[in-house]
Amino acid sequence: MTAMNDTYIAWALYTGPSDVTPLWKNSRWIMGQWVGANADTSPEQIKIDIDERISYLVKTFLQARDESVHAHIATTRHWFVIPEFFFHCRQGPYPEVAIDNKYPYEYICSKLKDEIAKLSTELNNEVWLFCIGSVLTCNEPNISEFLSSGRVEERQNALNKEIAGLNITNRLDSLTHGPRIKAFSYLSMGGPVSKTEKHIDDLMIHFRANPLCIVRNRGTLFVRDKKCVRCFGYEKQNESTVDLTMGTLDADGMLSHGGMITEWMAGYPSISIYEGDKNTKAAPLAARMSVPYINRSKNDLLQIGVEICLDHRLKRLRRTVGMTKENGAAADNRPLAIQLIPSGGMQILDASVSSGVDGVIFNCDGCDPILTEYNENGEPVIQDSGTFKKITCGVYASSAQTMVRLEKPYYSHSQLAFRYGDQEIPGYDNAKGTKNVNAATCNDPQSLSPSNPHLDAYDTAKRIPVNCINGQLLYPAGLGELHLYGKSKG
Numbered sequence: 164m165t166a167m168n169d170t171y172i173a174w175a176l177y178t179g180p181s182d183v184t185p186l187w188k189n190s191r192w193i194m195g196q197w198v199g200a201n202a203d204t205s206p207e208q209i210k211i212d213i214d215e216r217i218s219y220l221v222k223t224f225l226q227a228r229d230e231s232v233h234a235h236i237a238t239t240r241h242w243f244v245i246p247e248f249f250f251h252c253r254q255g256p257y258p259e260v261a262i263d264n265k266y267p268y269e270y271i272c273s274k275l276k277d278e279i280a281k282l283s284t285e286l287n288n289e290v291w292l293f294c295i296g297s298v299l300t301c302n303e304p305n306i307s308e309f310l311s312s313g314r315v316e317e318r319q320n321a322l323n324k325e326i327a328g329l330n331i332t333n334r335l336d337s338l339t340h341g342p343r344i345k346a347f348s349y350l351s352m353g354g355p356v357s358k359t360e361k362h363i364d365d366l367m368i369h370f371r372a373n374p375l376c377i378v379r380n381r382g383t384l385f386v387r388d389k390k391c392v393r394c395f396g397y398e399k400q401n402e403s404t405v406d407l408t409m410g411t412l413d414a415d416g417m418l419s420h421g422g423m424i425t426e427w428m429a430g431y432p433s434i435s436i437y438e439g440d441k442n443t444k445a446a447p448l449a450a451r452m453s454v455p456y457i458n459r460s461k462n463d464l465l466q467i468g469v470e471i472c473l474d475h476r477l478k479r480l481r482r483t484v485g486m487t488k489e490n491g492a493a494a495d496n497r498p499l500a501i502q503l504i505p506s507g508g509m510q511i512l513d514a515s516v517s518s519g520v521d522g523v524i525f526n527c528d529g530c531d532p533i534l535t536e537y538n539e540n541g542e543p544v545i546q547d548s549g550t551f552k553k554i555t556c557g558v559y560a561s562s563a564q565t566m567v568r569l570e571k572p573y574y575s576h577s578q579l580a581f582r583y584g585d586q587e588i589p590g591y592d593n594a595k596g597t598k599n600v601n602a603a604t605c606n607d608p609q610s611l612s613p614s615n616p617h618l619d620a621y622d623t624a625k626r627i628p629v630n631c632i633n634g635q636l637l638y639p640a641g642l643g644e645l646h647l648y649g650k651s652k653g
Contacts, residue, residue, distance in 0.1 A: 247528075381396060383395065407423070407424060409425055482591045524580040
Protein backbone atom coordinates (compact mmCIF):
# COMPACT_ATOMS: atom_id res chain seq x y z
CA MET A 164 0.00 0.00 0.00
CA THR A 165 2.87 2.36 0.69
CA ALA A 166 5.02 4.18 -1.85
CA MET A 167 8.24 4.39 0.15
CA ASN A 168 10.48 2.93 -2.57
CA ASP A 169 9.15 4.92 -5.48
CA THR A 170 10.87 7.58 -7.55
CA TYR A 171 9.31 11.07 -7.50
CA ILE A 172 10.02 13.53 -10.30
CA ALA A 173 8.70 17.09 -10.42
CA TRP A 174 8.93 19.33 -13.45
CA ALA A 175 9.71 22.69 -11.84
CA LEU A 176 8.79 25.41 -14.30
CA TYR A 177 6.96 28.70 -13.87
CA THR A 178 3.41 28.27 -15.22
CA GLY A 179 1.79 31.54 -14.15
CA PRO A 180 1.31 34.77 -16.12
CA SER A 181 4.19 37.05 -17.03
CA ASP A 182 5.03 40.17 -15.02
CA VAL A 183 2.69 39.40 -12.11
CA THR A 184 1.96 42.65 -10.22
CA PRO A 185 -0.49 43.38 -7.39
CA LEU A 186 -3.29 45.80 -8.28
CA TRP A 187 -2.02 47.93 -5.39
CA LYS A 188 0.69 47.30 -2.83
CA ASN A 189 -0.17 44.16 -0.80
CA SER A 190 -3.33 43.62 -2.86
CA ARG A 191 -4.62 40.07 -3.16
CA TRP A 192 -5.74 40.89 -6.73
CA ILE A 193 -2.96 40.59 -9.29
CA MET A 194 -2.38 41.80 -12.85
CA GLY A 195 -0.40 39.87 -15.45
CA GLN A 196 -0.43 38.55 -19.01
CA TRP A 197 -0.85 34.92 -19.98
CA VAL A 198 1.35 33.68 -22.83
CA GLY A 199 0.57 31.01 -25.40
CA ALA A 200 1.23 29.74 -28.91
CA ASN A 201 -2.24 30.61 -30.22
CA ALA A 202 -2.78 33.73 -32.34
CA ASP A 203 -6.55 33.61 -31.74
CA THR A 204 -9.10 31.26 -30.20
CA SER A 205 -10.09 29.34 -33.31
CA PRO A 206 -10.02 25.54 -33.00
CA GLU A 207 -6.96 25.44 -35.26
CA GLN A 208 -4.99 27.88 -33.11
CA ILE A 209 -6.01 26.28 -29.81
CA LYS A 210 -4.88 22.92 -31.21
CA ILE A 211 -1.48 24.47 -32.04
CA ASP A 212 -1.08 25.67 -28.45
CA ILE A 213 -2.15 22.38 -26.87
CA ASP A 214 -0.09 20.20 -29.22
CA GLU A 215 3.03 22.26 -28.55
CA ARG A 216 2.60 21.94 -24.78
CA ILE A 217 2.05 18.19 -25.10
CA SER A 218 5.16 17.91 -27.27
CA TYR A 219 7.27 19.63 -24.58
CA LEU A 220 5.64 17.45 -21.93
CA VAL A 221 6.47 14.18 -23.71
CA LYS A 222 10.06 15.24 -24.49
CA THR A 223 10.67 16.37 -20.92
CA PHE A 224 9.15 13.21 -19.50
CA LEU A 225 11.49 11.08 -21.63
CA GLN A 226 14.43 13.11 -20.35
CA ALA A 227 13.21 12.57 -16.78
CA ARG A 228 12.91 8.85 -17.40
CA ASP A 229 16.45 8.65 -18.81
CA GLU A 230 17.86 10.64 -15.89
CA SER A 231 16.15 8.30 -13.44
CA VAL A 232 17.59 5.21 -15.15
CA HIS A 233 21.09 6.70 -15.39
CA ALA A 234 21.02 7.55 -11.69
CA HIS A 235 20.68 3.80 -10.99
CA ILE A 236 17.73 4.44 -8.72
CA ALA A 237 16.05 1.34 -7.34
CA THR A 238 12.28 1.77 -7.48
CA THR A 239 8.97 -0.02 -7.89
CA ARG A 240 6.93 2.88 -9.28
CA HIS A 241 7.71 6.22 -10.86
CA TRP A 242 5.77 9.48 -10.37
CA PHE A 243 5.99 12.42 -12.75
CA VAL A 244 4.17 15.56 -11.59
CA ILE A 245 3.86 18.99 -13.23
CA PRO A 246 2.40 22.22 -11.78
CA GLU A 247 -1.03 23.79 -11.90
CA PHE A 248 -1.79 25.98 -14.97
CA PHE A 249 0.51 23.96 -17.28
CA PHE A 250 -2.26 23.96 -19.92
CA HIS A 251 -3.67 27.39 -20.78
CA CYS A 252 -3.71 29.78 -23.74
CA ARG A 253 -3.07 33.50 -24.28
CA GLN A 254 -6.59 34.24 -23.05
CA GLY A 255 -6.07 32.19 -19.87
CA PRO A 256 -8.65 29.40 -20.07
CA TYR A 257 -9.16 27.56 -23.35
CA PRO A 258 -12.47 28.41 -25.07
CA GLU A 259 -15.22 25.85 -25.54
CA VAL A 260 -14.30 24.92 -29.10
CA ALA A 261 -14.10 21.43 -30.59
CA ILE A 262 -10.72 20.01 -31.63
CA ASP A 263 -11.04 16.75 -33.54
CA ASN A 264 -14.59 16.51 -32.14
CA LYS A 265 -13.40 16.95 -28.56
CA TYR A 266 -13.37 20.00 -26.26
CA PRO A 267 -9.90 21.08 -25.04
CA TYR A 268 -9.80 19.15 -21.75
CA GLU A 269 -11.06 15.95 -23.36
CA TYR A 270 -8.71 16.45 -26.32
CA ILE A 271 -5.70 16.82 -23.98
CA CYS A 272 -6.64 13.68 -22.03
CA SER A 273 -7.18 11.63 -25.19
CA LYS A 274 -4.00 12.79 -26.92
CA LEU A 275 -1.83 12.31 -23.83
CA LYS A 276 -3.23 8.83 -23.27
CA ASP A 277 -2.28 7.94 -26.86
CA GLU A 278 1.18 9.49 -26.48
CA ILE A 279 1.87 7.53 -23.27
CA ALA A 280 0.63 4.31 -24.90
CA LYS A 281 3.09 4.87 -27.77
CA LEU A 282 5.98 4.77 -25.29
CA SER A 283 5.52 1.07 -24.53
CA THR A 284 8.87 0.10 -26.05
CA GLU A 285 10.87 2.80 -24.22
CA LEU A 286 9.20 2.14 -20.86
CA ASN A 287 9.38 -1.66 -20.95
CA ASN A 288 7.39 -3.00 -17.98
CA GLU A 289 7.81 0.11 -15.83
CA VAL A 290 4.88 1.53 -13.86
CA TRP A 291 4.50 5.28 -14.33
CA LEU A 292 1.97 7.70 -12.88
CA PHE A 293 1.66 11.09 -14.59
CA CYS A 294 -0.08 13.99 -12.82
CA ILE A 295 -0.49 16.75 -15.40
CA GLY A 296 -1.12 19.68 -13.05
CA SER A 297 -4.20 21.39 -14.41
CA VAL A 298 -6.03 22.58 -17.51
CA LEU A 299 -7.87 25.92 -17.54
CA THR A 300 -11.04 25.99 -19.67
CA CYS A 301 -14.14 28.17 -19.90
CA ASN A 302 -17.65 27.82 -21.32
CA GLU A 303 -17.28 30.68 -23.85
CA PRO A 304 -16.86 29.51 -27.47
CA ASN A 305 -15.96 32.99 -28.77
CA ILE A 306 -13.79 34.80 -26.23
CA SER A 307 -13.22 37.89 -28.42
CA GLU A 308 -16.96 38.41 -28.84
CA PHE A 309 -17.50 37.88 -25.13
CA LEU A 310 -14.79 40.40 -24.16
CA SER A 311 -16.34 43.07 -26.37
CA SER A 312 -19.79 42.66 -24.82
CA GLY A 313 -21.53 45.38 -22.84
CA ARG A 314 -21.56 43.21 -19.72
CA VAL A 315 -17.76 43.04 -19.65
CA GLU A 316 -17.39 46.75 -20.43
CA GLU A 317 -19.77 47.64 -17.58
CA ARG A 318 -17.69 45.73 -15.05
CA GLN A 319 -14.42 47.12 -16.33
CA ASN A 320 -15.76 50.68 -16.02
CA ALA A 321 -17.01 50.04 -12.49
CA LEU A 322 -13.60 48.77 -11.41
CA ASN A 323 -11.75 51.66 -13.04
CA LYS A 324 -14.01 54.11 -11.24
CA GLU A 325 -12.91 52.64 -7.91
CA ILE A 326 -9.27 52.24 -8.96
CA ALA A 327 -9.11 55.93 -9.84
CA GLY A 328 -9.58 56.66 -6.14
CA LEU A 329 -6.54 54.63 -5.04
CA ASN A 330 -3.69 56.50 -3.44
CA ILE A 331 -1.22 57.14 -6.30
CA THR A 332 1.79 56.16 -4.15
CA ASN A 333 0.16 52.86 -3.29
CA ARG A 334 -0.45 52.20 -6.98
CA LEU A 335 3.08 53.11 -8.04
CA ASP A 336 4.57 51.00 -5.26
CA SER A 337 2.74 47.97 -6.63
CA LEU A 338 4.35 48.36 -10.03
CA THR A 339 7.81 47.74 -8.55
CA HIS A 340 6.63 45.16 -6.04
CA GLY A 341 8.29 41.75 -6.19
CA PRO A 342 6.64 38.49 -7.33
CA ARG A 343 3.41 37.57 -5.59
CA ILE A 344 3.95 35.35 -2.56
CA LYS A 345 0.55 33.78 -3.01
CA ALA A 346 0.72 30.71 -0.82
CA PHE A 347 0.76 32.54 2.48
CA SER A 348 -0.23 36.14 1.92
CA TYR A 349 -3.59 36.17 0.20
CA LEU A 350 -5.40 35.22 3.41
CA SER A 351 -3.62 37.78 5.61
CA MET A 352 -2.41 40.81 3.69
CA GLY A 353 -1.29 42.85 6.70
CA GLY A 354 -1.16 46.63 6.84
CA PRO A 355 -4.05 49.10 6.82
CA VAL A 356 -6.75 48.81 4.17
CA SER A 357 -8.02 52.07 2.72
CA LYS A 358 -11.68 52.81 2.11
CA THR A 359 -11.15 52.62 -1.65
CA GLU A 360 -9.32 49.30 -1.41
CA LYS A 361 -12.22 47.90 0.60
CA HIS A 362 -14.65 49.16 -2.03
CA ILE A 363 -12.71 47.26 -4.70
CA ASP A 364 -12.64 44.11 -2.55
CA ASP A 365 -16.40 44.40 -1.98
CA LEU A 366 -17.01 44.95 -5.69
CA MET A 367 -14.95 41.86 -6.54
CA ILE A 368 -16.89 39.78 -4.02
CA HIS A 369 -20.09 40.86 -5.79
CA PHE A 370 -18.67 40.13 -9.25
CA ARG A 371 -17.38 36.71 -8.30
CA ALA A 372 -20.74 35.80 -6.78
CA ASN A 373 -22.33 36.71 -10.12
CA PRO A 374 -19.94 35.38 -12.78
CA LEU A 375 -20.38 36.25 -16.44
CA CYS A 376 -18.75 32.98 -17.48
CA ILE A 377 -17.67 29.70 -15.87
CA VAL A 378 -14.03 28.62 -15.68
CA ARG A 379 -12.96 25.10 -14.76
CA ASN A 380 -9.58 23.99 -13.44
CA ARG A 381 -9.18 20.25 -14.05
CA GLY A 382 -6.38 17.73 -14.35
CA THR A 383 -5.78 14.05 -14.96
CA LEU A 384 -3.70 11.31 -13.36
CA PHE A 385 -2.51 8.84 -15.99
CA VAL A 386 -1.51 5.38 -14.73
CA ARG A 387 0.67 3.36 -17.07
CA ASP A 388 1.62 -0.27 -16.47
CA LYS A 389 2.54 -3.05 -18.89
CA LYS A 390 -1.13 -3.73 -19.64
CA CYS A 391 -2.68 -0.35 -20.41
CA VAL A 392 -3.00 3.36 -19.63
CA ARG A 393 -5.79 4.42 -17.26
CA CYS A 394 -7.07 7.95 -16.62
CA PHE A 395 -8.41 9.48 -13.41
CA GLY A 396 -9.73 13.04 -13.56
CA TYR A 397 -9.83 15.61 -10.75
CA GLU A 398 -11.12 19.18 -10.46
CA LYS A 399 -10.22 22.11 -8.25
CA GLN A 400 -12.89 23.05 -5.74
CA ASN A 401 -11.73 26.42 -4.38
CA GLU A 402 -10.96 29.41 -6.60
CA SER A 403 -8.06 31.53 -5.41
CA THR A 404 -7.88 35.27 -6.07
CA VAL A 405 -4.91 34.60 -8.36
CA ASP A 406 -6.16 31.72 -10.49
CA LEU A 407 -6.87 34.30 -13.19
CA THR A 408 -5.51 37.82 -13.45
CA MET A 409 -7.28 41.15 -13.10
CA GLY A 410 -5.99 42.02 -16.57
CA THR A 411 -3.38 44.63 -17.46
CA LEU A 412 -2.93 48.40 -17.29
CA ASP A 413 -3.35 50.32 -20.54
CA ALA A 414 -1.28 53.36 -21.62
CA ASP A 415 -3.48 55.65 -19.49
CA GLY A 416 -2.98 53.55 -16.36
CA MET A 417 -6.51 52.16 -16.54
CA LEU A 418 -7.39 48.52 -15.97
CA SER A 419 -8.01 46.54 -19.16
CA HIS A 420 -8.92 42.88 -19.65
CA GLY A 421 -5.87 42.60 -21.91
CA GLY A 422 -7.63 40.10 -24.16
CA MET A 423 -8.05 37.63 -21.29
CA ILE A 424 -10.77 36.06 -19.17
CA THR A 425 -10.24 37.80 -15.82
CA GLU A 426 -11.11 37.39 -12.15
CA TRP A 427 -13.86 39.98 -12.40
CA MET A 428 -15.67 38.05 -15.14
CA ALA A 429 -15.40 34.41 -14.14
CA GLY A 430 -16.24 31.92 -11.39
CA TYR A 431 -15.69 28.22 -10.69
CA PRO A 432 -18.58 25.75 -10.58
CA SER A 433 -19.72 24.62 -7.14
CA ILE A 434 -18.23 21.33 -5.93
CA SER A 435 -19.51 19.69 -2.75
CA ILE A 436 -17.66 17.17 -0.57
CA TYR A 437 -20.68 16.72 1.70
CA GLU A 438 -20.79 12.98 0.92
CA GLY A 439 -17.04 12.56 0.71
CA ASP A 440 -14.58 13.09 -2.14
CA LYS A 441 -14.26 9.64 -3.67
CA ASN A 442 -13.62 9.37 -7.42
CA THR A 443 -16.37 7.09 -8.77
CA LYS A 444 -18.52 6.81 -11.89
CA ALA A 445 -21.00 9.12 -10.19
CA ALA A 446 -18.21 11.57 -9.23
CA PRO A 447 -15.52 11.17 -11.93
CA LEU A 448 -13.62 14.34 -10.97
CA ALA A 449 -13.42 13.87 -7.20
CA ALA A 450 -10.06 14.21 -5.44
CA ARG A 451 -9.63 10.69 -4.00
CA MET A 452 -9.02 7.76 -6.31
CA SER A 453 -8.36 4.03 -5.92
CA VAL A 454 -5.93 2.95 -8.62
CA PRO A 455 -6.31 -0.78 -9.37
CA TYR A 456 -3.66 -3.36 -10.23
CA ILE A 457 -0.81 -0.93 -9.70
CA ASN A 458 1.27 -3.68 -8.09
CA ARG A 459 -0.12 -6.40 -10.36
CA SER A 460 -2.49 -7.59 -7.65
CA LYS A 461 -6.26 -7.30 -7.98
CA ASN A 462 -6.56 -6.76 -4.24
CA ASP A 463 -4.01 -3.95 -4.08
CA LEU A 464 -5.76 -0.62 -4.54
CA LEU A 465 -3.40 2.32 -4.20
CA GLN A 466 -5.25 5.18 -2.50
CA ILE A 467 -4.24 8.50 -4.11
CA GLY A 468 -5.47 12.02 -3.41
CA VAL A 469 -4.88 15.08 -5.60
CA GLU A 470 -5.32 18.63 -4.27
CA ILE A 471 -4.77 21.58 -6.59
CA CYS A 472 -3.16 24.50 -4.75
CA LEU A 473 -5.73 26.36 -2.60
CA ASP A 474 -7.64 23.10 -2.07
CA HIS A 475 -4.64 22.01 0.02
CA ARG A 476 -4.61 25.14 2.18
CA LEU A 477 -8.34 24.74 2.78
CA LYS A 478 -7.80 21.07 3.76
CA ARG A 479 -9.96 19.48 1.11
CA LEU A 480 -8.49 15.99 1.54
CA ARG A 481 -8.03 16.37 5.30
CA ARG A 482 -11.71 17.19 5.73
CA THR A 483 -12.76 13.84 4.27
CA VAL A 484 -10.39 11.67 6.31
CA GLY A 485 -12.49 9.00 8.00
CA MET A 486 -15.67 9.53 5.95
CA THR A 487 -17.21 6.10 5.32
CA LYS A 488 -20.41 4.66 3.90
CA GLU A 489 -21.23 3.47 7.41
CA ASN A 490 -21.31 7.11 8.51
CA GLY A 491 -23.30 8.36 5.52
CA ALA A 492 -20.62 9.00 2.87
CA ALA A 493 -21.30 7.96 -0.73
CA ALA A 494 -18.16 5.78 -0.65
CA ASP A 495 -15.37 4.94 1.78
CA ASN A 496 -12.65 7.60 1.89
CA ARG A 497 -9.77 5.37 2.95
CA PRO A 498 -6.36 6.54 4.23
CA LEU A 499 -4.16 7.81 1.41
CA ALA A 500 -0.96 6.13 0.32
CA ILE A 501 0.06 9.29 -1.50
CA GLN A 502 -1.13 12.89 -1.46
CA LEU A 503 -0.22 14.88 -4.59
CA ILE A 504 -0.27 18.68 -4.59
CA PRO A 505 0.15 20.19 -8.08
CA SER A 506 0.02 23.93 -7.43
CA GLY A 507 0.52 27.50 -8.57
CA GLY A 508 1.51 29.08 -5.24
CA MET A 509 1.43 26.49 -2.43
CA GLN A 510 3.67 24.31 -0.29
CA ILE A 511 2.94 21.40 2.03
CA LEU A 512 1.14 22.54 5.22
CA ASP A 513 1.10 20.46 8.38
CA ALA A 514 -2.60 21.04 9.06
CA SER A 515 -3.47 19.73 5.57
CA VAL A 516 -1.43 16.52 5.51
CA SER A 517 -3.91 13.70 4.85
CA SER A 518 -1.81 10.63 4.04
CA GLY A 519 -2.14 7.48 6.10
CA VAL A 520 0.60 5.69 8.05
CA ASP A 521 3.88 5.79 6.08
CA GLY A 522 2.07 7.76 3.39
CA VAL A 523 3.73 10.20 0.98
CA ILE A 524 3.09 13.89 0.33
CA PHE A 525 4.52 15.30 -2.92
CA ASN A 526 4.19 18.93 -4.03
CA CYS A 527 5.09 20.38 -7.44
CA ASP A 528 4.60 24.15 -7.69
CA GLY A 529 4.83 26.48 -10.68
CA CYS A 530 4.56 29.98 -9.20
CA ASP A 531 6.10 30.59 -5.78
CA PRO A 532 9.19 30.09 -3.63
CA ILE A 533 9.13 28.00 -0.48
CA LEU A 534 8.71 30.20 2.57
CA THR A 535 11.09 28.95 5.22
CA GLU A 536 11.64 31.82 7.66
CA TYR A 537 11.06 35.53 8.24
CA ASN A 538 13.40 38.37 9.16
CA GLU A 539 12.99 40.83 12.03
CA ASN A 540 10.63 42.94 9.88
CA GLY A 541 8.34 39.99 9.23
CA GLU A 542 9.43 39.74 5.59
CA PRO A 543 10.04 36.29 4.08
CA VAL A 544 13.64 35.15 3.65
CA ILE A 545 13.67 33.45 0.26
CA GLN A 546 16.34 31.12 -1.06
CA ASP A 547 16.97 31.79 -4.76
CA SER A 548 17.71 28.26 -6.00
CA GLY A 549 18.91 25.10 -4.37
CA THR A 550 17.98 22.09 -2.26
CA PHE A 551 17.43 21.73 1.47
CA LYS A 552 15.91 19.35 4.00
CA LYS A 553 14.25 21.04 6.97
CA ILE A 554 10.94 21.80 8.65
CA THR A 555 8.85 24.37 6.80
CA CYS A 556 5.31 25.21 7.92
CA GLY A 557 5.48 22.34 10.39
CA VAL A 558 6.42 19.79 7.70
CA TYR A 559 9.74 17.94 7.57
CA ALA A 560 10.44 17.82 3.85
CA SER A 561 13.15 17.48 1.27
CA SER A 562 12.80 20.48 -1.02
CA ALA A 563 14.21 21.83 -4.26
CA GLN A 564 13.71 25.32 -5.64
CA THR A 565 14.22 26.91 -9.05
CA MET A 566 14.55 30.64 -9.67
CA VAL A 567 14.88 32.38 -13.03
CA ARG A 568 15.69 36.09 -12.86
CA LEU A 569 14.31 38.14 -15.74
CA GLU A 570 12.57 41.51 -15.24
CA LYS A 571 11.81 40.04 -11.80
CA PRO A 572 12.40 36.60 -10.24
CA TYR A 573 10.21 33.70 -11.37
CA TYR A 574 10.00 30.75 -8.98
CA SER A 575 9.00 27.11 -8.98
CA HIS A 576 9.66 24.36 -6.44
CA SER A 577 8.98 20.81 -5.25
CA GLN A 578 8.75 19.06 -1.87
CA LEU A 579 8.71 15.44 -0.73
CA ALA A 580 7.56 14.42 2.76
CA PHE A 581 6.41 11.25 4.53
CA ARG A 582 4.03 10.51 7.40
CA TYR A 583 5.71 9.63 10.67
CA GLY A 584 4.43 7.22 13.33
CA ASP A 585 2.11 4.22 13.38
CA GLN A 586 -1.20 5.92 14.24
CA GLU A 587 -3.81 6.97 11.69
CA ILE A 588 -5.00 10.55 12.03
CA PRO A 589 -8.59 10.80 13.28
CA GLY A 590 -11.47 12.00 11.15
CA TYR A 591 -11.77 15.76 10.71
CA ASP A 592 -14.13 17.66 13.02
CA ASN A 593 -15.20 20.99 11.50
CA ALA A 594 -16.26 22.27 14.91
CA LYS A 595 -12.66 21.93 16.17
CA GLY A 596 -11.18 24.01 13.34
CA THR A 597 -7.46 24.58 13.96
CA LYS A 598 -7.52 22.28 16.97
CA ASN A 599 -7.88 19.17 14.80
CA VAL A 600 -5.00 16.70 15.06
CA ASN A 601 -2.23 17.31 12.52
CA ALA A 602 -0.40 14.41 10.92
CA ALA A 603 3.25 14.23 12.01
CA THR A 604 6.02 14.13 9.40
CA CYS A 605 8.98 13.74 11.77
CA ASN A 606 9.92 12.65 15.27
CA ASP A 607 9.78 16.18 16.72
CA PRO A 608 8.45 19.22 14.79
CA GLN A 609 10.26 21.54 17.24
CA SER A 610 13.61 19.82 16.89
CA LEU A 611 16.63 21.43 15.22
CA SER A 612 17.57 17.95 13.96
CA PRO A 613 14.29 16.30 12.92
CA SER A 614 14.23 12.83 11.43
CA ASN A 615 11.97 10.47 9.54
CA PRO A 616 13.58 7.22 8.36
CA HIS A 617 11.43 7.13 5.21
CA LEU A 618 12.45 10.61 4.05
CA ASP A 619 16.03 10.30 5.29
CA ALA A 620 16.49 7.19 3.14
CA TYR A 621 16.04 9.36 0.03
CA ASP A 622 18.93 11.19 -1.58
CA THR A 623 18.84 14.98 -1.78
CA ALA A 624 16.82 16.02 -4.80
CA LYS A 625 18.80 16.08 -8.03
CA ARG A 626 18.21 19.27 -10.06
CA ILE A 627 18.48 18.75 -13.82
CA PRO A 628 18.08 21.47 -16.50
CA VAL A 629 15.43 20.64 -19.10
CA ASN A 630 16.91 19.95 -22.53
CA CYS A 631 14.10 21.49 -24.60
CA ILE A 632 14.57 25.05 -25.85
CA ASN A 633 12.34 28.02 -26.79
CA GLY A 634 10.05 27.48 -23.82
CA GLN A 635 9.51 31.24 -23.44
CA LEU A 636 6.96 31.00 -26.25
CA LEU A 637 4.69 29.15 -23.81
CA TYR A 638 6.12 29.84 -20.34
CA PRO A 639 7.55 33.26 -19.36
CA ALA A 640 10.64 31.90 -17.59
CA GLY A 641 11.37 28.99 -19.92
CA LEU A 642 11.11 25.29 -19.24
CA GLY A 643 12.84 25.22 -15.85
CA GLU A 644 14.35 22.02 -14.51
CA LEU A 645 13.56 18.55 -13.23
CA HIS A 646 13.69 17.67 -9.54
CA LEU A 647 14.44 13.97 -9.06
CA TYR A 648 13.87 12.31 -5.67
CA GLY A 649 15.01 8.69 -5.36
CA LYS A 650 17.07 6.08 -3.57
CA SER A 651 20.41 5.08 -5.08
CA LYS A 652 21.20 1.40 -5.42
CA GLY A 653 23.72 -0.04 -3.05
